[in-house]
Amino acid sequence: MSKKKQRAKEILRQATPEEIKAAIDNYFSRKPLLTPRLKNWEEDLPGNSEKQVVPGRLMQVTEINDTWMEVPRYENIMWGGAWVGIIAMIIPTFLFIWGAVDLYPLSFKFDNLLMLLLFLFFSFSMILLNLRMALFVPRDQPIRFNRKRQKIYIFEHHRKAWNPWVKWPTTVRVYDWADVHGEISRETDRYDQGFRLYGAVCKPGTSEVSERFILNRAVFYIEHQRQLWSHWCRYMQHQPVVMDPLYPNHHDDGSPRRKVRWPEALDIESRTAPE
Helix, strand or coil: CCHHHHHHHHHHHHCCHHHHHHHHHHHCECCCCCECCCCCEEEECCCCCCCCCCCCCCCCCCEECCCEEEECCECCCCCCHHHHHHHHHHHHHHHHHHHHHHHCCCCCCHHHHHHHHHHHHHHHHHHHHHHHHHHCCCCECCEEEECCCCEEEEEEECCCCCCCCCCCCEEEEEEEHHHEEEEEEEEECCCCEEEEEEEEEECCCCCEEEEEEEEEEEECCHHHHHHHHHHHHHHHCCCCCCCCCCCCCCCCCCCCCCCCCCCHHHHHHHCCCCC
């Protein structure tokens, strides 16, 4: 064991629990710094322009170079379940229609017709919903960091969970990196349990949050979110960073329908340096 490690262990042995807690609180805030408070708030992260003490670690990456970096954001959803939902709705729909046609000459009533139409509308709505989920919703909603422009680009696909008959738009939010603060929440959601990393944008010169967005989905270990934030901050500070991610990126399956499509102007801006 090196002398440096031995010295560190000796210091920890001599430190009281109160001193250790004070050291942690001094680095990772134990009280919310921003208002309104983030739901399920766990801690605030160091400012993105500050020196990052935690070693940076990149979890996944789609592209990283001297100008820009793109990291994926996958939802914790079993996308294959959409096909199960389609099959589960097609079979009873077919049987219901077959039964209605077979009984039509014998017992036609307005109430029966209304029930048939309502069932068909519900059934086709569920089939369409699952088809759109399976074929057209991007699996990834990535984030781009442009360190030449010092901006962050958030790609978002807005699906209406139970309404397949309206347009599901795609938007890209653009923020100055200097205005983004890091926060961590502790989630107990059915599909997203663990520690989730948020970005908060405050009004100039205040700690009042104007917008929040998810930077990384929930993970089981809070250290991973701290390391990820540290890596992004170091990258945007033009410091040397590790280019190889901890986990391989499972790219989109290549379906042209599910491909992430950035607006052309923002696609170019987010990948280039200012002239």
